[in-house]
Amino acid sequence: xxxxxxxxxxxxxxxxxxxxxxxxxxxxxxxxxxxxxxxxxxxxxxxxxxxxxxxxxxxxxxxxxxxxxxxxxxxxxxxxxxxxxxxxxxxxxxxxxxxxxxxxxxxxxxxxxxxxxxxxxxxxxxxxxxxxxxxxxxxxxxxxxxxxxxxxxxxxxxxxxxxxxxxxxxxxxxxxxxxxxxxxxxxxxxxxxxxxxxxxxxxxxxxxxxxxxxxxxxxxxxxxxxxxxxxxxxxxxxxxxxxxxxxxxxxxxxxxxxxxxxxxxxxxxxxxxxxxxxxxxxxxxxxxxxxxxxxxxxxxxxxxxxxxxxxxxxxxxxxxxxxxxxxxxxxxxxxxxxxxxxxxxxxxxxxxxxxxxxxxxxxxxxxxxxxxxxxxxxxxxxxxxxxxxxxxxxxxxxxxxxxxxxxxxxxxxxxxxxxxxxxxxxxxxxxxx
Numbered sequence: 001x002x003x004x005x006x007x008x009x010x011x012x013x014x015x016x017x018x019x020x021x022x023x024x025x026x027x028x029x030x031x032x033x034x035x036x037x038x039x040x041x042x043x044x045x046x047x048x049x050x051x052x053x054x055x056x057x058x059x060x061x062x063x064x065x066x067x068x069x070x071x072x073x074x075x076x077x078x079x080x081x082x083x084x085x086x087x088x089x090x091x092x093x094x095x096x097x098x099x100x101x102x103x104x105x106x107x108x109x110x111x112x113x114x115x116x117x118x119x120x121x122x123x124x125x126x127x128x129x130x131x132x133x134x135x136x137x138x139x140x141x142x143x144x145x146x147x148x149x150x151x152x153x154x155x156x157x158x159x160x161x162x163x164x165x166x167x168x169x170x171x172x173x174x175x176x177x178x179x180x181x182x183x184x185x186x187x188x189x190x191x192x193x194x195x196x197x198x199x200x201x202x203x204x205x206x207x208x209x210x211x212x213x214x215x216x217x218x219x220x221x222x223x224x225x226x227x228x229x230x231x232x233x234x235x236x237x238x239x240x241x242x243x244x245x246x247x248x249x250x251x252x253x254x255x256x257x258x259x260x261x262x263x264x265x266x267x268x269x270x271x272x273x274x275x276x277x278x279x280x281x282x283x284x285x286x287x288x289x290x291x292x293x294x295x296x297x298x299x300x301x302x303x304x305x306x307x308x309x310x311x312x313x314x315x316x317x318x319x320x321x322x323x324x325x326x327x328x329x330x331x332x333x334x335x336x337x338x339x340x341x342x343x344x345x346x347x348x349x350x351x352x353x354x355x356x357x358x359x360x361x362x363x364x365x366x367x368x369x370x371x372x373x374x375x376x377x378x379x380x381x382x383x384x385x386x387x388x389x390x391x392x393x394x395x396x397x398x399x400x401x402x403x404x405x406x407x408x409x410x411x412x413x414x415x416x417x418x419x420x421x422x423x424x425x426x427x428x429x430x431x432x433x
Contacts, residue, residue, distance in 0.1 A: 022096070049067070283334050344416050347389065367426065
């Protein structure tokens, strides 16, 4: 910087007005990529505008009325003073001590820097390459990951290093999530859902699974969706409290526990089976060796049916399907078993029915879940809130549209208990067949 340039900068820095004005000029240049346009003086005091008018050589009342100044107007005035060897861009760069670049140039630089960084990661963490390729697409589900990168490239690389090791060490046998986290990171809570490591683990495994199956990437958000994804990789979040209740089901397994299943069937014992036990089974099937299993979500209904039909091959999910429920269904479907499903006739119940129908379209039949069933079971005292009725918008399966329509009309749920006799009758006829 020349002596004259230094003196020029000192002059402007000695007047507080110019710090505010030059900041606005800088923003305008970054927006346009050149010296041009104008800036508002709304935030400037009358005294500041009068001081600026004096520099510009115009009457203060004119500037007070306009309350705008063009950058070219200011640059032109520079040349009338001792600053004639500086244009406005040079002045701003010297004043702020940095080169001025436009927002578009900055974005281009950032994009090049980011691409270089991703290339570096892919070269050094080959097991995570599929995931890093996916991130380059900048899908909406990865915006939060980009924010992590922007916070610190070094910290993000430490995340990728751990994920790369995870992908190299997918467990061959079931392992609990905290134990796996301890092995991979030294912290048993690192892969908890509220931790960045945990969120990234779900993301990378989802992308990996989708790419192998040639499916769209849909990041699971529910506890059961996450549990199911992790189980695909032999990682268990909860293998005891996550259970399903069964009666009169036999299991194929190489372990001596197969005999336990047989004894339970012979003695009509009801079992609460956790996912811990289900993951070691090869398949499930009814003890009567028929091709039908019956499913309810209400424990009271389950017990009432068993009271009347103790030999029924029956499952109770205790509300929404948990991972144990899905694992149980998968084991049955593997043997070509038909799943007969019944629940309360409310938005949640038919939502669960639709999930079953979508997952096993050829092996699911609805059990007393018809328009007639709804009319017989509809409550006269309860009503459905608007929030619950909105859930019906997601029902698209043809087998459920009639109930959906009636439910929208009545705005009331139907309760399964009113259909118990009919359910038992259908079940008994099937067992005698």
